[in-house]
Amino acid sequence: MSKVKKIDVYYILSILSVLLLLAVWWAASAVNESLASPGQTVERFFRLIENPIMGKPVSVHILASMRRILVAFFAASVAGVGLGVCFGIFPTFRRMFWPVFSILRPVPPLAWIPIVILWFGVIGDTSKYIIIFIGIIMAIVINTYASISETDPLFLKAAKTLGANRWQTLVHVTLPNSIPAIFAGMKTGLSTGWMSVVAAEMIAAKEGIGFLINMSMKTTPDTALDFVGIVLVALCSSLVSFVLSVIERKLCPWLELDVK
Amino acid sequence: MTEQPKVSAQRLTKKFGDLLVLNDVSFDIKKGEFVCLVGPTGCGKTTFLNLLVKLTEPTSGNVLIDGVPADPQKHNMSFVFQEPSTFPWLTVEDNIKFNLEIKKIEKQEIQKRTEHILEMIGLTEQRNAYPGQLSVSAEQRIVIGRSFAMYPDLLLMDEPYGQMDIKLRYYLEDAVLKLWRETESTIIFITHNIEEAVYLSQRCLIMTPKPTTIKASIENPLPYPRNVSAPEFIKLREQITDMIKWW
Ligand SMILES: Nc1ncnc2c1ncn2[C@@H]1O[C@H](COP(=O)(O)OP(=O)(O)OP(=O)(O)O)[C@@H](O)[C@H]1O
Ligand SMILES: [Mg+2]
Numbered sequence: 001m002s003k004v005k006k007i008d009v010y011y012i013l014s015i016l017s018v019l020l021l022l023a024v025w026w027a028a029s030a031v032n033e034s035l036a037s038p039g040q041t042v043e044r045f046f047r048l049i050e051n052p053i054m055g056k057p058v059s060v061h062i063l064a065s066m067r068r069i070l071v072a073f074f075a076a077s078v079a080g081v082g083l084g085v086c087f088g089i090f091p092t093f094r095r096m097f098w099p100v101f102s103i104l105r106p107v108p109p110l111a112w113i114p115i116v117i118l119w120f121g122v123i124g125d126t127s128k129y130i131i132i133f134i135g136i137i138m139a140i141v142i143n144t145y146a147s148i149s150e151t152d153p154l155f156l157k158a159a160k161t162l163g164a165n166r167w168q169t170l171v172h173v174t175l176p177n178s179i180p181a182i183f184a185g186m187k188t189g190l191s192t193g194w195m196s197v198v199a200a201e202m203i204a205a206k207e208g209i210g211f212l213i214n215m216s217m218k219t220t221p222d223t224a225l226d227f228v229g230i231v232l233v234a235l236c237s238s239l240v241s242f243v244l245s246v247i248e249r250k251l252c253p254w255l256e257l258d259v260k
Numbered sequence: 261m262t263e264q265p266k267v268s269a270q271r272l273t274k275k276f277g278d279l280l281v282l283n284d285v286s287f288d289i290k291k292g293e294f295v296c297l298v299g300p301t302g303c304g305k306t307t308f309l310n311l312l313v314k315l316t317e318p319t320s321g322n323v324l325i326d327g328v329p330a331d332p333q334k335h336n337m338s339f340v341f342q343e344p345s346t347f348p349w350l351t352v353e354d355n356i357k358f359n360l361e362i363k364k365i366e367k368q369e370i371q372k373r374t375e376h377i378l379e380m381i382g383l384t385e386q387r388n389a390y391p392g393q394l395s396v397s398a399e400q401r402i403v404i405g406r407s408f409a410m411y412p413d414l415l416l417m418d419e420p421y422g423q424m425d426i427k428l429r430y431y432l433e434d435a436v437l438k439l440w441r442e443t444e445s446t447i448i449f450i451t452h453n454i455e456e457a458v459y460l461s462q463r464c465l466i467m468t469p470k471p472t473t474i475k476a477s478i479e480n481p482l483p484y485p486r487n488v489s490a491p492e493f494i495k496l497r498e499q500i501t502d503m504i505k506w507w
Contacts, residue, residue, distance in 0.1 A: 158341065
């Protein structure tokens, strides 16, 4: 009973904080003429549906960004977990490549844009996929590696004395134990990923939410269009994160427990 | 020709840095024998089991299973650690099946044994629960079930019943005796509880404080099932207790 009440309170608090954000936005736009208000943003959104920019409906932009993040995310997850596992279980591999990885890791993904565009061109999605991929993979590698190398020795001892070989230990012990940390890495990676999506689209794209945002600066400043882009990114990223947490909950039922 | 011992410690010495833990310890454990290791806290009982299964290496000397160094992938053995070592991401049932599946035992046989074990540890109803939802004692029961499930030739138990209430302990003491009789396994059982040691084992190995040697090896010829209030039982218990009073 009291538990139900608690959940209700949290629910209300979340809604309140969103309302608060809207209120701050609205107040800021009231003070500053050049800033579009929430209302103007909604209105701009409908205008965008009626008058698509360069003949492309909004859905095309949304789907373009979603496709880019999802493809890059999928690739980065597979590669990131693979790399993290290799760092975690092959000492030689770690000694050889960890320094390289450590040097490259702090480089902002956007810094690669010129080189990637030079190599893969502006046209087509390859260069965008690569930038976004770089944005997402780092956190996944780090988290996978960290959680694998910090596996509770008791689990490893148990697996060993139960007769598991290295491969069985990895598949049945180390990896399942690391799933929550891997998901945490994926979530961190996604936020960098969205940053890279928007940036890459602002610089080199004919469609996508980043492209919309870029258009808001093109002629006369159109802050309402910028806000449309911001809200779309926020909604899309929430949707992706939500789906990811549903998957996580499915994969990690043991985390859904009441505390002992 | 004498039969090869199941476990043989030969001049076993273990140091952690400058700390001398096991000091030139030698003893044999026969096939099918039930031995209790009794010794003061910190004397190196857990260390000995770890050496036995190659979780750590001896400083000098040797410890062998069936005359060769231990290899958990080949030897059919299992180890109940002092702290509960369930896998939190597996249900009770899957924890029990863990090494049956690793050892690729036939599906039907796995299911049969799992039912039997769940019944024995009294967790049939909680079979789909996760260890995190259960009490520490239930968790330890899962580990015990998991180690029984493979009908090990060699069963190592490190204070397995420390967390349990008396009733459960008596029950699981009888369970381990039953397993021992049915599978003819060799069992090394560590305990601080002298009564438990006398109730269970055919022989008690009494260890000294660090640097540790074997102070005595006391045979226990009382027939099973033993009666804890029989005079011979009490006499043996007192004898061992006297021997360790100076700890
Ligand atoms: N990995 C290690 N590094 C350093 N010292 C260790 C290590 N493992 C154990 N020791 C030390 O070795 C001694 C024996 O430890 P061990 O755990 O084997 O004792 P024990 O007889 O099992 O004690 P208890 O009855 O409390 O379980 C202790 O003094 C402990 O501090
Ligand atoms: Mg111990």
